[in-house]
Amino acid sequence: MKLDTIRRGLAVLALAAVPLAAQAQDFTPENPECIAPANPGGGWDFTCRQVGKTLQDLGLIPSTMQVVNLSGGGGGVAYAEVVNKRNDDNDLIVAASSATATRLAQNAYPGNTMDQVRWIGAVGADYGVIAVAADSEIDSLPALMDQMKSDPTSIAIGGGSAVGGWDHLKVLIAAQKAGLTDVRAVKYIAFAGGGEAVTQLLAGSLQAFTGDLSEAKGFVESGDIKVLAVLAPERLPGEFADFPTAREQGIDAIGANWRGFYAPGAMSDAAYAYWVAQIATLYDSPEWKSVMETNGLAPLDLQGDAFQAFVADSVASIESLSREIGILK
Amino acid sequence: MDTLANLADGFAVALTFQNLGLALMGCFLGTIMGALPGLGPSNGVAILIPLGFTLGLGPTPSLILLTSVYFGAMYGGRISSILLNIPGDEPAMMTCLDGYPMAQKGRAGEALALSGVASFVGAFFATWGLVLLAPQLVKVALLFGPAEYFALFTLAFATLGGISATNQAKSAFAAALGLGLAMVGVDTQTGVPRFTFGEVHLYDGIDFLVAIVGLFALSEVFVFLEHRGTDRDISTKPKVQIGRIIPPWSLIRSCIPTMGRTTILGFIAGVLPGAGASLGSFISYTMEKRLVDRDKTFGTGDPRGVAAPEAGNNAAAGGALVPMLALGVPGSGTTAVLLAVLLALNVTPGPLLFTNNPDVVWGLIAALFIGNFMLLAMNIPMVGLFTRVLLVPPRILMPIVAMISFVGIYGISGSSFDLLVMVGFGVLGWVLRKLDVPLVPVILGTLLGNEMEVNFRRAVEIANGDYGVLVGSPLSIGLWSIAVVGFVLPILFGARLKRRMRIPEDSEGGLTRD
Numbered sequence: 001m002k003l004d005t006i007r008r009g010l011a012v013l014a015l016a017a018v019p020l021a022a023q024a025q026d027f028t029p030e031n032p033e034c035i036a037p038a039n040p041g042g043g044w045d046f047t048c049r050q051v052g053k054t055l056q057d058l059g060l061i062p063s064t065m066q067v068v069n070l071s072g073g074g075g076g077v078a079y080a081e082v083v084n085k086r087n088d089d090n091d092l093i094v095a096a097s098s099a100t101a102t103r104l105a106q107n108a109y110p111g112n113t114m115d116q117v118r119w120i121g122a123v124g125a126d127y128g129v130i131a132v133a134a135d136s137e138i139d140s141l142p143a144l145m146d147q148m149k150s151d152p153t154s155i156a157i158g159g160g161s162a163v164g165g166w167d168h169l170k171v172l173i174a175a176q177k178a179g180l181t182d183v184r185a186v187k188y189i190a191f192a193g194g195g196e197a198v199t200q201l202l203a204g205s206l207q208a209f210t211g212d213l214s215e216a217k218g219f220v221e222s223g224d225i226k227v228l229a230v231l232a233p234e235r236l237p238g239e240f241a242d243f244p245t246a247r248e249q250g251i252d253a254i255g256a257n258w259r260g261f262y263a264p265g266a267m268s269d270a271a272y273a274y275w276v277a278q279i280a281t282l283y284d285s286p287e288w289k290s291v292m293e294t295n296g297l298a299p300l301d302l303q304g305d306a307f308q309a310f311v312a313d314s315v316a317s318i319e320s321l322s323r324e325i326g327i328l329k
Numbered sequence: 330m331d332t333l334a335n336l337a338d339g340f341a342v343a344l345t346f347q348n349l350g351l352a353l354m355g356c357f358l359g360t361i362m363g364a365l366p367g368l369g370p371s372n373g374v375a376i377l378i379p380l381g382f383t384l385g386l387g388p389t390p391s392l393i394l395l396t397s398v399y400f401g402a403m404y405g406g407r408i409s410s411i412l413l414n415i416p417g418d419e420p421a422m423m424t425c426l427d428g429y430p431m432a433q434k435g436r437a438g439e440a441l442a443l444s445g446v447a448s449f450v451g452a453f454f455a456t457w458g459l460v461l462l463a464p465q466l467v468k469v470a471l472l473f474g475p476a477e478y479f480a481l482f483t484l485a486f487a488t489l490g491g492i493s494a495t496n497q498a499k500s501a502f503a504a505a506l507g508l509g510l511a512m513v514g515v516d517t518q519t520g521v522p523r524f525t526f527g528e529v530h531l532y533d534g535i536d537f538l539v540a541i542v543g544l545f546a547l548s549e550v551f552v553f554l555e556h557r558g559t560d561r562d563i564s565t566k567p568k569v570q571i572g573r574i575i576p577p578w579s580l581i582r583s584c585i586p587t588m589g590r591t592t593i594l595g596f597i598a599g600v601l602p603g604a605g606a607s608l609g610s611f612i613s614y615t616m617e618k619r620l621v622d623r624d625k626t627f628g629t630g631d632p633r634g635v636a637a638p639e640a641g642n643n644a645a646a647g648g649a650l651v652p653m654l655a656l657g658v659p660g661s662g663t664t665a666v667l668l669a670v671l672l673a674l675n676v677t678p679g680p681l682l683f684t685n686n687p688d689v690v691w692g693l694i695a696a697l698f699i700g701n702f703m704l705l706a707m708n709i710p711m712v713g714l715f716t717r718v719l720l721v722p723p724r725i726l727m728p729i730v731a732m733i734s735f736v737g738i739y740g741i742s743g744s745s746f747d748l749l750v751m752v753g754f755g756v757l758g759w760v761l762r763k764l765d766v767p768l769v770p771v772i773l774g775t776l777l778g779n780e781m782e783v784n785f786r787r788a789v790e791i792a793n794g795d796y797g798v799l800v801g802s803p804l805s806i807g808l809w810s811i812a813v814v815g816f817v818l819p820i821l822f823g824a825r826l827k828r829r830m831r832i833p834e835d836s837e838g839g840l841t842r843d
Contacts, residue, residue, distance in 0.1 A: 039371075039662075046669055049378065069375065070743045073532035074515070077744060080529060108515075110529055156791045164520035189787050190517040193665075195658035205474035205791060218657050218679015295672060327520060 027270040029091040033066045034261075036095050037078030044095040045069060047259045051095075051123060051279075054287055060278045075100050076109040083116045087264045090271035093120060098166045098257040101311055105318035106164060106328050117262040118272055119311050121279040121303030124292050126212040128170040128231035128255035129243070130157075133201055134224055141229040141249045144208060145178035152185040158206040160194035160215065164327040167194070169318065170231060170255035171210040172325060174246055177253045183325050201225060212257050213240065214296035231255035236298055258300050258314075260307065276304040336460060339691030342389060343699055351386075351394040352696055356703045359401020364409050364715075365733055366546045369418030369538060370402035370646075371662040372740065378670055388674040388689050393696040395670060396650075399663050400452060400697065403606070403646045404704050407444045407639055412437060412718050415546040415730065419537055419776060420606040420642035422769055423614040425545070427627060427634030434630050437716050438574040443632055444639040445708040446581060449701060450588045451640035455596045455647025456697045459654075463683075466600050466648075467655045473601055475788035476799050480808035481601070482781035485608060485773070487816040488615040499766045507774015510535055511782070518786050530746040537776050539738055539747050543754025544761075544768050546734045551759040553727045574712050576632075584636040587617055595641030599648020599661070606645035606661055607776050613641025619815065647697070654682055654690055 032055075034048035045067070052065025070078040075096070082094055094117075104114045130141060138144045148155050159167030168190070172183045180186070189206065191197040194215030201209045202224055209216070209225065213236075219225045229246040230236060231253050236243065246253045263275055280303045282288050291297070302310050322328040342348070355377075362373035374395050381391035406421030411428035424444060431440040458466075473481070486504060513524045514534030525531040591613035598609035617637040618627045627634045649661040657678035659665035671678045676686055683690050718726070738751050758768060785799075792798035800806055 039375075046672055049669075050672075068743055071533065072744060072746075073529035076529040076532060077746075081744075108532075110527055153793045162515060162517035162520050187790065187793075189790060190783075191787075192517075193659075195656070199471065199652075199656060199658050200474060203471040203474050205787075218681060222680035224680060 027090065027268070027274040028062055029271070029274070031066060031091050032061045032063065033068060033089075033092050034095060035078050035082070035092065036067055036069050037071060037075035037100075039069055039071045043097060043099075043259065044075070047095040047097070047123065047261075050291060051261075051282065054285070054291060055278060055282055058282065058285055058287060060281055074103055074108060076103065076112070079109045079112050079117075082262075082264050083112055088266040088268075089264050090267055092267075093261040093263050093275055095259070096262050097259045098314070099161070100262075101314045102164075102166050102169065102318050105315045106322050114311060114315050115265075117265050118267055119308045120261040120263050120272070120275050121283070121307045122258045122260035122300045122310075123279065123283060123288070124297030125256040125258040125300035126214050126296065127236065127298050128167075128257065129209075129211060129213050129216050129227050130171060130174060130229050130231070130246075131201070131209045131211075131216050131220075131225045131227045132207065133204070134226050136207070136226070138208075138228070139226070140244075141174070141246055141251055142178065144228055145175065145180065145251065148175065148186065149178075149180055152182075152187060155207045156187045156189050156205070157208040157210050158189045158191055158197035158200055159210040160191055160197050162190050163188060164322065165190070166255075166257055167210050167212075169321060170253075173255055173321065174229070174231065174251055174253040176321075176324075177246075178251045198225065212296075213298070217296045229253075232298065238293065240296070256298070256300065258310075259297070260302075279303055332460060335687060335691045336695065338687070339693075339695035340698075342688055342692035343393065343695035348390055348393050348692075348696065349699065351390055352397045352700050353703055355394045355397025356401040356404075356700055356707060359398035359403075360405035360408075360704070360707065360711075362398065363402030363405025363407075363417045363421075365737060366409055366415050366417055366542050366730070369406070369663075370399050371666050372538075372737075373398050373402045374663055374666045374670075376740075378666075381670070388671065388676050388686075389692040391670060391674060392667070392689065392693045393700075395667060396693060396697060397700045397703075399667070400643070400646060400700050401704060402663075403452070403643050404445065404448045404708060406642075407448065407635075408441065408715050411440045411444065411635070412715065413546075413549070413726075413730065415549060416541060419541060419772070420610045420638070420645070422541065422545075422607070422772055423610045423638035423642075424635060426614065426638075426769065427629070427631050430628070430630035431632065431635060432719070436630065437719060438712055439576040439580065439632070440635050441712040441715055442574060442709055443576050443580065443584065444635050445705060445712070446576075447584065447588050447636040447639040448643040448708075449705040451592045451595055451643035451645075452647055452701050452704075453698075454592050455599070455644040456694065456701065458596050458644075459647055459650055459697075460694055463651050463655050466651045469597075470600055470652055470656070472802075472804055474802075475784040475791065476801060477805045477808065478601075478784040479781060479788055479799060480805040480812065481608075482777050482784065484808050484812040484815065485612060485777055486781075487812040488612070488619065496765070499764075500770050503761070503766050503768070503770035504774045507771040507776075508778040510540070510771070510775045511778030517783065518790070528746075530744060534779065535750065535775060536747065537772065539751045540754050540775055541772055542734045542738055543751040544758035544771060546730055547751060547755025548758030548762055548768075550727050550731045550734075551755055552762060553723055555759075574716075575709070580632055584633050587621065587633045587636050588640040590620070591617055591637045591641040592644040595644030596648040598641075599645030600651045606642045606649065607773075609645030609648070610638035610642035611773060614638045615815075619818075650697075653678065654693075656680060657682065 034052055036045040036048040038044045048067045052067055055061045056064055070081060078094060086092060103109055132138050157171055161167040168188045175183050175186055194211040197209055198219055200206050220227055227243045229249060230243040231246050233254055235241050235245055283301060359373055377398055381394055406417035407424045409415045409417045410421045410424040411432050414425050414429040416422040416425055428440050513531055515522045515532045522532055594613050594616060595609035598612060599606060614637050621633060649664045652658045653664040653668060659668050668678050676689055735748060738747050761768060788798050800809060
């Protein structure tokens, strides 16, 4: 507390001494910190660590990014901590993804809303896939949807998120677009992670898998599963070009799990501008492009106000979908 | 032959000065982290990830460093179990049962050395299992659907009676308590929060480590506080004897069959994603007790009761690498962290890892062999050093235990709420100790309860509500049979055995008669 006060005092002094116009360029974080709102090993942890490492490699931050794992409540503990206790911390960014937007939309962070923080930018998106085992008779997304229409109990779809989570919603979006009237009949089985769900797909317990492209990538290469559709607006570049989109099969469903960052709500404009600029520079670097390629991340180039608007949009659309399927009353 | 050639290549990768140095450092740091309550293998590995990045290490050296930490922590967890009755991490819980009584009898040195040897045996043969059987074992993992997992966890609970010999009802009560605690949090199958009282910190459920540190370490501190200045004050108790450091060969030899059996059991438990090292050490201990405990010495300081869980949990640590390397699916919390490291280093885990990155895989496996020998060589001479802990007077030791607990738990999640939960568990542990309720089943309930419930519901849901699916495959029928036999046999034959045992027991003044 005391240290904070001193630091804030120093910052005020520094600001007073500097001509106002130069503010945006003059902010540099003393102790850049990234909160990963989950235990080590998950997607948020990866976002923090990988971005922190690349920022440092590129010389975009003055010192090592300290990664703090603040897990709990599916990111809700970290969100509350940032809003309540660290609202004016200029050195802090927090990893976020579609899951964050989903939970905000479903009021799963009690008492918190998306405009309590400032959204910095995205570093890529992981498009959703719907896949089946390689030896499955189903070979297109409409075929899968037709079977679900005629007998919803015959298809168990597994994914790595809880019921109502993003993996579940993706398949519901597709089902809705395919004309399934009662999406609640879709048999979704929740697993602790995408990998576990794929394993059960291979073991024959499940008939289909919904998840992110990066989770499915290794198993597609080994020939164990086949991707029925990728939920992207158009075909992805490079090695993923073979996967048909849902849209070209007549089912206009798009589901991207974006990864990005938010910052405390009362962060100074100078600090906000600094972080937006650094993330933008990072995004444009060839180093980050190669990270995206190895991890199956697709382009999603949104920073600052554009990103803020994007998150607001996705929160609104998830909210209406959740209401429709009865997760949100 | 291919395999051996690959392994030789792996050794060529691992045997550089840098990599050997990293392995040594990893083993040492891991042992210490494992021994400190609250800092388990997964946190130990996570803490050291930035070190790998800052040193600018490539994928193979980073993995060598981090897996050495992993194996080191699996070795180290037993140290505080034996010396202080406080498990350093979840799998080391079972080692408390016989390790601590051995230490109290003045055989701490032997227990530490023996458990070091058992750890080595488990880890060493599990690494061979990894080399020779990884591709085949993946098929075993694929036999396990939700119904089979449910049967497996039920099997674990059916043999629970093996933990405490004194009062089965109290064990059952403790397990039920643990199962109840496992229900706290958001239910993944419906998305509904249960028993969270609107408290967002509880949405993810209760962290096992918080529960363990509270139940074991803090309650120990409370018991100490309670007895301070009374005639049961342990601070004035005569010093514990350390005993000999190197166990006699005959002792090790008598444990060889135990180590052999539990290595296999532990390895299999490790291979199954979601089961992991805790189940490995637990099943190893209870099975071994069922098999060889003819004189009812388990739980009172039987060396075999120390060797069994240690061989089991270290074998499971090796086994957990099978699904991680061969499928890209983590078999335990720690392997999940290791997978994340692979991703961060631009290596894609998955079924093709062996083909695409042979240098990473085989370098890692070779490093495991080297790490194992280092750990054995490091651990035996250090037994003397570790046992000095017993010479520290409790009035100094206990505050240190409390401090490490708080720092360790805060370090995991960075939330002060967890500290309150930990204190709550400390009080609960103290009350349960007063009532003579064993603590281990509480943790097991919490640890396995969730997986058991979730798999049950997955199985039934996939089968559209048909409960027949639970006994729908030969494998699940087999598991159920073992569970039933393991549960019923002791009830049928226990009484007869007890009658036969009565005379020697009484002469020792061991058990109270009813």
